[in-house]
Amino acid sequence: MRRLFKDIWRKHHRYITVKPETLEEKKKEQLWLKCPKCGELLYARELMKNLKVCRKCGYHFRLTAFERIAITLDEGSFEEFDSDLGPVDPLGFPGYPEKVACAQQATGLKEAILTGSGTIEGWSVVIGVLDPNFIMGSMGCVVGEKISRLVERAIERRVPLVIFSASGGARMQEGVFSLMQMAKTSAAISRLHDQRILYISVLTDPTTGGVAASFAALGDIVIAEPGALIGFAGRRVTEQTLREKLPPHFQTAEFCFEHGFLDLVVPRQEMRRTLAHILALHSERG
Amino acid sequence: MPNTYLDFEKPLVELEKKIAELKRYAGEKEIDLRAEIALLEKKAAELKEKTYQNLAPWQRLQLARHPERPNFLDYVELLFTDFLFLHGDRCTGDDPAVVGGIGRFEGSPVTVIGHRKGHNTKENLACHFGMPHPEGFRKALRLAKQAEKFQRPVIFLVDTPGAYSGIAAEERGQSWAIAANLCSLARIETPMIVVITGEGGSGGALALGVGDVVLMLEHAVFSVISPEGCAAILWKDASRAPEAASALKITATELLELGLIDAIVPEPLGGAHRDPKATAENLRLELRKWVSQLREIPPSELVNRRWERLRRIGSFS
Ligand SMILES: [Zn+2]
Numbered sequence: 001m002r003r004l005f006k007d008i009w010r011k012h013h014r015y016i017t018v019k020p021e022t023l024e025e026k027k028k029e030q031l032w033l034k035c036p037k038c039g040e041l042l043y044a045r046e047l048m049k050n051l052k053v054c055r056k057c058g059y060h061f062r063l064t065a066f067e068r069i070a071i072t073l074d075e076g077s078f079e080e081f082d083s084d085l086g087p088v089d090p091l092g093f094p095g096y097p098e099k100v101a102c103a104q105q106a107t108g109l110k111e112a113i114l115t116g117s118g119t120i121e122g123w124s125v126v127i128g129v130l131d132p133n134f135i136m137g138s139m140g141c142v143v144g145e146k147i148s149r150l151v152e153r154a155i156e157r158r159v160p161l162v163i164f165s166a167s168g169g170a171r172m173q174e175g176v177f178s179l180m181q182m183a184k185t186s187a188a189i190s191r192l193h194d195q196r197i198l199y200i201s202v203l204t205d206p207t208t209g210g211v212a213a214s215f216a217a218l219g220d221i222v223i224a225e226p227g228a229l230i231g232f233a234g235r236r237v238t239e240q241t242l243r244e245k246l247p248p249h250f251q252t253a254e255f256c257f258e259h260g261f262l263d264l265v266v267p268r269q270e271m272r273r274t275l276a277h278i279l280a281l282h283s284e285r286g
Numbered sequence: 287m288p289n290t291y292l293d294f295e296k297p298l299v300e301l302e303k304k305i306a307e308l309k310r311y312a313g314e315k316e317i318d319l320r321a322e323i324a325l326l327e328k329k330a331a332e333l334k335e336k337t338y339q340n341l342a343p344w345q346r347l348q349l350a351r352h353p354e355r356p357n358f359l360d361y362v363e364l365l366f367t368d369f370l371f372l373h374g375d376r377c378t379g380d381d382p383a384v385v386g387g388i389g390r391f392e393g394s395p396v397t398v399i400g401h402r403k404g405h406n407t408k409e410n411l412a413c414h415f416g417m418p419h420p421e422g423f424r425k426a427l428r429l430a431k432q433a434e435k436f437q438r439p440v441i442f443l444v445d446t447p448g449a450y451s452g453i454a455a456e457e458r459g460q461s462w463a464i465a466a467n468l469c470s471l472a473r474i475e476t477p478m479i480v481v482i483t484g485e486g487g488s489g490g491a492l493a494l495g496v497g498d499v500v501l502m503l504e505h506a507v508f509s510v511i512s513p514e515g516c517a518a519i520l521w522k523d524a525s526r527a528p529e530a531a532s533a534l535k536i537t538a539t540e541l542l543e544l545g546l547i548d549a550i551v552p553e554p555l556g557g558a559h560r561d562p563k564a565t566a567e568n569l570r571l572e573l574r575k576w577v578s579q580l581r582e583i584p585p586s587e588l589v590n591r592r593w594e595r596l597r598r599i600g601s602f603s
Contacts, residue, residue, distance in 0.1 A: 090601040091535045141600035148597060172511045175534045176546050177601060179510040182489060183496050184596045186468035191593065213489045217465035232460035233451030251456055261459045
């Protein structure tokens with residue numbers, strides 16, 4: 001890609017409140033990274049240049065929402081929506097406010113999703129990106145609300161919707177409120193379909209539970225990144241139920257593709273081009 | 287008296303047993319024990335009040351999961367006439383965990399769809415404990431669309447621990463099946479009433495739980511995750527499930543207060559299983575009210591209201 005990740009970080013530095021010494025330690029620690037799949041030692045800078053894909057085995061490391069925006073949209077085109085929307089603790093769930101504060105501190109995000117508008121190779125889109133580092137990218141009221149507003153903006157402006165999912169599912173600390181966000185976001189998408197607006201859903205590692213079983217599954221075109229964990233029930237739950245080890249291939253992007261649930265499995269290097277290709281093919285009805 | 291009782295019911299059940307024994311003894315020996323029996327019966331009534339008046343969420347969950355709790359087949363028997371069960375999702379098979387069909391409610395045809403749980407292990411094995419595979423969700427959607435065509439109201443009876451988790455369920459697209467229901471049910475142009483009769487377990491419940499109105503039986507529960515699962519993930523300790531049951535706010539009273547359901551259907555003292563007939567009659571009254579109200583609303587308007595209802599759900603700053 002045209003740009004290094006440090007530019008993105010500089011651009012978003014206002015979101016980040018990390019103590020200087022922690023940052024130094026982090027830098028040292030992150031000079032070299034070990035690929036969890038093939039064990040190859042990767043120089044962090046090189047890994048970043050390669051869009052966080054292992055040059056030896058093609059393993060796709062998880063991206064933060066900022067990183068995803070940066071490698072997907074045209075430079076400088078992103079305008080964030082609803083950046084002020086933050087979570088509350090609707091049930092008074094023990095330890096939840098602390099957990100949220102901790103996630104906000106660690107990620108520089110207010111919630112598990114970034115939404116906004118931008119362009120991909122010149123094509124206008126509204127886009128949502130879930131961040132797997134924010135309480136597992138889980139969906140509570142804010143994620144549900146931001147997606148609903150995003151859909152409403154897509155309808156208003158008549159531009160395609162792109163969502164990158166990365167989530168463990170519904171956020172249990174918001175109880176049935178979280179569960180109902182599955183119904184809310186799915187109903188929002190049904191209205192988008194009624195309005196004949198394109199929705200491209202991209203499933204990245206991991207997309208499971210209540211997110212896999214709601215808006216993420218409802219794209220006109222559903223794409224996944226190679227090797228992404230995609231499924232409804234967690235592997236642990238399934239293993240416990242069946243009392244047997246599952247095949248290693250189970251619940252991967254490739255598994256879902258083989259069973260007919262994905263249109264495409266697209267490597268990260270080709271994602272932007274593929275999205276632009278799809279957007280171009282839908283431009284006549286814009 | 288039910289055959290199965292829960293831990294917290296033990297003192298009451300023991301007292302009830304004692305009264306029964308005393309009555310038998312008095313009959314056999316022809317001794318007048320009426321005063322003693324009356325005293326014990328009064329004590330039992332008080333104990334019953336005390337036991338069920340202030341149930342903790344965890345105790346309600348036990349009642350919601352009670353093996354003798356009325357299930358789909360019981361409600362069909364008690365509430366509908368001329369019932370015809372319909373089968374299959376027209377794609378993979380006929381999921382025994384999701385049942386449905388057409389019958390008459392107070393004389394008019396309705397479609398009834400729900401999860402099927404059994405009263406014993408044998409029945410439960412046959413219907414997968416009410417945990418649907420993708421074909422179950424697809425069957426539910428097929429029957430709802432069929433009802434829409436003929437403008438019949440749909441009544442969903444929700445009672446499931448959750449969607450089935452297994453290799454076959456994933457192979458056949460569990461996530462996609464649930465999502466398709468959530469998306470399509472939102473647009474069905476006919477009245478839809480959701481009744482959570484027992485366990486409203488997560489996505490597997492919600493996929494049969496989108497409607498114009500959501501009712502819960504008094505001791506039913508509705509939850510994003512099982513309290514056992516929640517405790518295991520949060521505290522790495524499944525034995526703290528009772529604590530999680532309280533934290534998750536899963537009971538009808540709490541959910542009504544939070545504005546997440548529309549009404550509560552009262553149960554007889556001690557729970558629905560102690561008097562299924564009375565429970566069904568309470569439900570009949572509530573259904574009668576909602577069916578006639580919703581029939582007055584034009585179908586396209588129903589869909590708009592359904593959306594507005596969902597759109598409002600959420601709390602943020
Ligand atoms: Zn590698």
